[in-house]
Structure formats: C-alpha cells, structure tokens
Amino acid sequence: MMQTRKVILFIVEGKWDERSLAGILEDLVSDDESISFQIVGTDLTSDMDSNTENIEQRLIDQIEGKCAKEGFWHSDIKLVVQLMDMDGAFVEDDDIVEAVVDKTQYQDDCIQTKYVEKMKERNRRKGSIIRKLYGLNSLKNKYGEEYPYRTYYFSCNLEHVLHNSRNTPDFQKAQLAEEFAEKFYENPTKFIEFLQQDTIRVEGDYLKTWKFIEQGHNTLHRHCNFHLYFR
Amino acid sequence: MEAIVRIQQIELWDFKNVAHGIVLFKNAFEKNIFSGEADIVGIYGQNGSGKTSVIDAIQVMEALLSGKAMPAHTEDMIASGCDRTRLCFVFSIRHEDWKQIVSYEFVIRKEKAGAFIEEEQLYFMPFHEDTGEWGKKGQEIWTFKCNERETLSEASIEKDTLKDIVEKKVIQELARTRHTSFIFCRRGMLFVNRKLKRQGNEYRRILIQLKLFAERNLSVINNVYSGYINARMVQPFAFKLVERNVMSKGHIGIPLDEPSTIPGEVYHLTEQLIQQMNHILPQIVPECTLVLKTYGEQMRDDGSKGYRIELLARRGKQEFPIRCESDGIKKIISVLNALIQVYNDETACVAIDEFDAGIFEYLLGDMVHALSLGARGQFIFTSHNSRPLEMLKETEVVFTTANPSNRYVRLNNEGNNNNLRSNFYRSIQLGGQDEQLYKAVNVYKLQRALRRANRCEEK
Numbered sequence: 199m200m201q202t203r204k205v206i207l208f209i210v211e212g213k214w215d216e217r218s219l220a221g222i223l224e225d226l227v228s229d230d231e232s233i234s235f236q237i238v239g240t241d242l243t244s245d246m247d248s249n250t251e252n253i254e255q256r257l258i259d260q261i262e263g264k265c266a267k268e269g270f271w272h273s274d275i276k277l278v279v280q281l282m283d284m285d286g287a288f289v290e291d292d293d294i295v296e297a298v299v300d301k302t303q304y305q306d307d308c309i310q311t312k313y314v315e316k317m318k319e320r321n322r323r324k325g326s327i328i329r330k331l332y333g334l335n336s337l338k339n340k341y342g343e344e345y346p347y348r349t350y351y352f353s354c355n356l357e358h359v360l361h362n363s364r365n366t367p368d369f370q371k372a373q374l375a376e377e378f379a380e381k382f383y384e385n386p387t388k389f390i391e392f393l394q395q396d397t398i399r400v401e402g403d404y405l406k407t408w409k410f411i412e413q414g415h416n417t418l419h420r421h422c423n424f425h426l427y428f429r
Numbered sequence: 430m431e432a433i434v435r436i437q438q439i440e441l442w443d444f445k446n447v448a449h450g451i452v453l454f455k456n457a458f459e460k461n462i463f464s465g466e467a468d469i470v471g472i473y474g475q476n477g478s479g480k481t482s483v484i485d486a487i488q489v490m491e492a493l494l495s496g497k498a499m500p501a502h503t504e505d506m507i508a509s510g511c512d513r514t515r516l517c518f519v520f521s522i523r524h525e526d527w528k529q530i531v532s533y534e535f536v537i538r539k540e541k542a543g544a545f546i547e548e549e550q551l552y553f554m555p556f557h558e559d560t561g562e563w564g565k566k567g568q569e570i571w572t573f574k575c576n577e578r579e580t581l582s583e584a585s586i587e588k589d590t591l592k593d594i595v596e597k598k599v600i601q602e603l604a605r606t607r608h609t610s611f612i613f614c615r616r617g618m619l620f621v622n623r624k625l626k627r628q629g630n631e632y633r634r635i636l637i638q639l640k641l642f643a644e645r646n647l648s649v650i651n652n653v654y655s656g657y658i659n660a661r662m663v664q665p666f667a668f669k670l671v672e673r674n675v676m677s678k679g680h681i682g683i684p685l686d687e688p689s690t691i692p693g694e695v696y697h698l699t700e701q702l703i704q705q706m707n708h709i710l711p712q713i714v715p716e717c718t719l720v721l722k723t724y725g726e727q728m729r730d731d732g733s734k735g736y737r738i739e740l741l742a743r744r745g746k747q748e749f750p751i752r753c754e755s756d757g758i759k760k761i762i763s764v765l766n767a768l769i770q771v772y773n774d775e776t777a778c779v780a781i782d783e784f785d786a787g788i789f790e791y792l793l794g795d796m797v798h799a800l801s802l803g804a805r806g807q808f809i810f811t812s813h814n815s816r817p818l819e820m821l822k823e824t825e826v827v828f829t830t831a832n833p834s835n836r837y838v839r840l841n842n843e844g845n846n847n848n849l850r851s852n853f854y855r856s857i858q859l860g861g862q863d864e865q866l867y868k869a870v871n872v873y874k875l876q877r878a879l880r881r882a883n884r885c886e887e888k
Binding site: 379 | 848850851852853854855856858859860861863871872873874876877880
C-alpha cells in the first residue's frame with residue numbers, strides 16, 4: 199500500500215492569516231506532506247476563557263475537531279504550528295495608557311486603550327499563556343497521545359510584519375491579504391527571503407527568539423521568528 | 430420459483446471515459462456469491478470519473494439480453510479515439526438447487542449507421558465452492574463473431590448445414606441493422622436454442638434465464654429521468670408489477686402540464702402503482718400521498734379507450750398538481766416502485782444513476798441504510814452525496830479513481846475505521862490508496878482564480 203501524506207496543521211486566529219499564507223505554505227511543502235489550516239476565529243491566548251491550565255486542552259480541541267472534520271488520524275499529524283500575534287503582550291503595565299480611541303491602538307512604545315485595567319489583565323493572562331506554550335514541544339491529549347508542536351510569532355501582528363501596518367482597519371485586511379498572497383504566487387521561496395530580512399527576522403534559535411520578544415517594547419515592534427519553521 | 434440472476438462483475442474496456450475498469454459487486458467481493466444476501470453497491474467518485482458509465486453499461490446489456498435495440502447513441506459511448514468497446518458481465522444464476530456462473534462478453538463497434546455487435550461470447554465460469562470464487566473461462570456456451578468468413582470446410586459442414594449457414598447470415602444482418610444481439614434477438618434465440626439441443630438443457634436454460642432477467646427483473650434508471658423531472662413535462666415511473674401471474678415491467682410517464690388522456694392499460698397500471706406507493710410515501714415525505722384524479726373515460730386519437738387524468742399530490746388536506754411539487758419529491762416518486770421491488774423481491778435488480786439528485790441527504794442515508802439492512806434484491810446506484818457512506822459497509826462501496834486504466838477500486842481500510850466517509854475524505858487529502866481517488870483542487874489556487882476571474886470582468 200502507498201504511504202499516506204503527513205499533515206502540518208496550522209492553527210491561526212483569523213481567515214486573513216490563512217488567506218495570506220496558506221497558498222504560499224502549500225507551495226513550499228514537500229510531496230509527502232500536506233498543509234491544513236484550522237482557523238480559530240479568536241485569539242486563544244487572550245481569550246477570557248483561557249488560562250495556563252486549560253490552554254493545552256483548548257488547542258487539542260481545535261486539533262481534534264479539525265481531524266474529525268477531515269478524517270485525519272492522530273498519527274497523520276506530523277506537526278502542529280500555531281501562529282500568534284503578539285499585540286504588545288509583554289509591555290510593562292505603565293506602557294498601557296488610557297486614551298479616547300474606538301479600538302485599541304498599538305504604538306511604538308505603548309498601548310492606547312479605553313480600558314487600561316482590562317488590558318493589564320489581558321496582558322498578564324496572554325503573557326503567561328504564551329510562556330507556557332513556547333515551552334512545550336508537544337501537546338498531549340487525554341489518551342496521552344502527543345502532537346509535536348511549535349509556535350511562531352508575528353509582532354506586533356500579522357499585518358505589521360507582512361505590510362508594515364500596525365493598526366490595520368478590518369476593512370483593509372482582505373485586500374492586504376490578497377495582495378500578499380498574490381505577490382508570492384508561484385514564487386514561494388521569495389517568501390522565505392522576505393522573512394529573512396534584517397528588519398523582520400529575529401536572531402537566534404527557537405527559545406532565544408522567544409526570550410527576545412519578551413523584552414521591552416519588542417511585542418510592539420516589527421519582529422517575526424517564522425523563518426525558523428523553514429529550517 | 431423464479432431463478433435469481435445477479436450481476437457479480439462488470440468489466441469495461443474503452444467505454445466512455447473508462448479505458449479499463451472492473452466493478453466487482455458486493456457478494457462477489459465478499460466471496461459470498463450464492464448467499465442470497467442483500468447485494469448493494471454504491472459507486473462514488475469525482476465528476477467525470479466513470480460512475481455513470483457503469484449504469485450505461487448495464488443499460489446496454491439490458492437491451493442486448495432482452496433482444497432489443499441498444500439505446501440510441503450507444504456508439505457515442507465508445508471511448509473517443511477508439512472504434513470499439515468491450516464489455517463483460519459475469520452473472521450468477523440460481524434456480525433452486527441449480528447454480529451457475531456465466532460470463533457474457535460483447536464487443537460494440539461503431540459504423541456509420543450506429544453501433545452494432547461485432548462479437549458475442551457466452552461462457553461457463555467454473556465456480557470453486559471452497560474459495561467462493563470463479564475461475565478462468567470454462568466451457569463455451571455460444572460464440573458469435575460478425576463477418577466471420579464461413580468456409581465450407583468439412584468440419585463446418587458437419588456442424589452447420591447449408592441452411593444453417595444461410596440462417597446465420599440472415600440473423601447477423603438483422604442484428605446488425607437492428608442494433609441487437611445476435612444470440613438474444615428473437616430469431617437468434619430460436620437458432621441458438623436449436624443448435625444447442627445436443628448439449629442438453631443446461632445450455633438453453635442459461636440463455637432463457639438471462640433473457641428473462643433482462644426483460645423482467647432488471648430496471649435501469651438513468652439521468653434521462655432527471656431530464657424529464659427537471660423539464661417538468663412528465664412524471665416518469667420505473668415499475669414492475671405482478672398481477673394475476675402477469676408480470677409487467679418498464680417505464681411510464683404521466684404528462685404534467687395539464688390533465689391528459691392516457692391509454693386504459695397505463696391508467697390501470699398507474700392506479701396500482703400509486704396505491705402501492707401510498708403505503709410508503711408518507712413515511713418518506715410526511716403526510717404526502719398521491720392522487721390519480723380521473724375526469725372520466727375518453728376516446729383517444731387512435732380510437733382506443735383512454736382516461737383523462739391528472740396526477741395530484743395530497744399534503745394533509747390540500748391537493749395540488751404534482752408538477753408543483755419539488756423536483757426531489759418527484760425524483761423519489763419516480764424510483765419508489767423500483768425501490769419497493771428491490772427491497773422485497775430477490776430476483777429484482779435495480780440500477781439508479783444519481784440516486785442522490787435532489788434528495789435531502791439525511792433521507793438518502795436512511796433509505797440506503799434501510800436497503801442495506803433488508804433488501805433482498807440487487808441495488809446499484811451512483812451518488813455524489815457522501816452521507817450514505819456512513820451507512821454502508823466498505824464492501825458495499827466502489828470508488829472511481831483518477832486513473833482511466835484502473836477506474837474502480839475499493840478503499841483500503843488500514844486503520845479499521847468504521848466510518849467510510851471520513852476514510853474517503855482522508856484518502857482524498859492524504860493518499861495512501863493504490864490509486865489516486867481524486868485530482869485534488871487546490872482551494873487556495875481556486876480562491877485566487879475566482880478573484881482574478883472577477884477582476885477580468887471588471888476590466
């Protein structure tokens with residue numbers, strides 16, 4: 199019998215992540231692998247219902263929901279890759295400032311919001327969850343089966359890295375995503391070169407890049423460690 | 430008791446989009462040929478991969494064995510670039526204690542005047558009780574080859590008298606111009622029967638049973654039905670009814686646009702059909718029954734007695750013309766009698782193309798499930814809707830492949846996963862089967878193409 203292809207399952211927040219990246223990633227995958235995207239529809243790391251205790255199970259639910267839908271088995275999943283927006287998760291509380299804004303604004307050195315206390319609370323939660331997740335090499339389900347796991351960040355968010363646009367209005371996201379996908383269509387290696395640019399790439403190995411992003415205002419600046427996925 | 434004839438295998442060469450393919454039916458696959466168990470096969474696969482070809486092949490076989498002309502445009506079923514197609518059917522025949530396996534193989538050739546049978550072979554297939562399989566071709570029952578040069582050698586004179594040779598030529602020409610089988614056309618049957626006298630009854634019995642099977646017990650419902658339903662002109666019915674030992678089988682159509690006059694015999698038949706269907710229709714479509722509204726006797730154009738009727742649907746207390754019903758319900762009505770047959774009658778064999786067309790998938794699943802559990806006859810269907818995959822056993826489903834030279838496979842089930850549907854989806858995405866099941870569409874490239882197509886339009 200012929201070998202089945204193995205699945206690399208990407209867990210992303212929204213459909214624009216998928217639309218920007220899926221076509222490119224699929225072109226970059228080898229013949230014995232297959233790309234699949236699970237769109238969560240929310241940021242699991244900052245969700246009010248998430249905490250360090252349940253985040254692993256919440257990811258497992260996403261993975262196994264996708265597997266049930268597609269008919270994948272546990273053994274089909276070669277790697278789970280979670281892509282995260284940093285959204286200033288590691289800035290000091292003092293850099294969260296009150297301002298009259300409709301939507302939270304990410305600046306070079308601060309987060310402007312109407313609800314300062316809520317944002318501080320979110321950052322504590324999001325920060326501790328992220329720390330937990332990048333420390334994991336695999337996610338374990340209740341049967342003790344493991345899914346190899348990696349998470350990469352886009353800082354301050356996807357559009358910031360891909361388009362140098364930190365506070366992108368929602369209505370522009372579709373167009374930006376399409377433009378980006380179009381730019382690398384049938385030329386996916388250029389995407390790796392894009393991630394390798396000095397202005398984007400973070401030096402060091404997996405853990406080092408994560409330690410880096412925790413520092414100072416880095417989660418507000420334009421950084422990404424996704425190039426490590428292609429190593 | 431009637432003999433039970435079942436199709437066990439169909440092999441196709443250069444037929445439509447099938448360069449080569451073998452469809453093995455469920456009981457043959459399970460090596461359970463004479464078990465008398467339900468024999469259901471669903472054929473699944475992507476568009477243009479050879480599902481309908483199986484139904485079309487059965488329809489050609491039905492015509493040939495019945496001694497009728499092949500369906501119109503059969504020549505178009507020959508694969509493009511080829512001038513002939515070869516089809517081979519393996520049948521099991523059981524009549525009380527008597528069991529046989531035979532193959533019927535024929536070559537259809539294209540000529541200006543349409544399709545004709547170039548070659549026909551009937552063979553015994555030796556059955557091995559111990560393995561439950563049949564072996565290689567055994568004893569020949571009858572072979573016919575068109576344009577065979579008859580040389581009057583001593584051997585052939587001994588075999589055939591001059592009269593025989595002339596008769597053969599006549600039958601050959603008749604079969605050719607009428608697009609029928611040589612062996613099973615009326616005159617051919619008489620001739621072959623006479624020639625087989627010396628071989629004993631068994632040979633002739635096979636011929637007769639195959640012919641009866643095609644004439645009485647086999648129903649093929651193809652997409653011509655959907656055409657009628659979609660055009661809202663005629664409500665077609667496939668039917669087989671036995672009344673006072675008289676069996677009738679075939680297709681009738683009741684005009685839908687307005688009350689119309691139908692022949693007396695069609696009226697009586699329709700009346701019975703509706704009575705029968707009203708037992709089951711409310712189980713499928715809540716509160717729905719059919720009413721044959723009669724406006725009295727009326728003379729037909731040819732002077733015969735007819736009835737002016739209109740077909741109505743009744744939902745609760747309301748009655749309205751059936752043409753106002755949904756296409757899905759009309760589809761269900763059109764195949765209902767055939768399904769009743771296949772459920773109750775072990776001699777029935779029903780083949781339906783696009784069984785899922787217009788039918789709510791959950792209902793489709795339930796109907797297939799009911800048939801899989803209890804049908805006594807043989808049921809062959811094609812479908813795109815994959816809900817029935819959750820209700821059928823893996824031996825009951827044949828998948829088409831993306832390879833024209835090996836069109837039909839069963840799914841390898843390495844993980845022993847009981848859900849055939851999820852197994853099918855997984856195989857589409859991750860492979861792992863001996864043949865590729867589906868030339869996958871890249872969703873992201875598809876999205877891009879949709880966007881770009883729109884941009885072209887804007888320009």
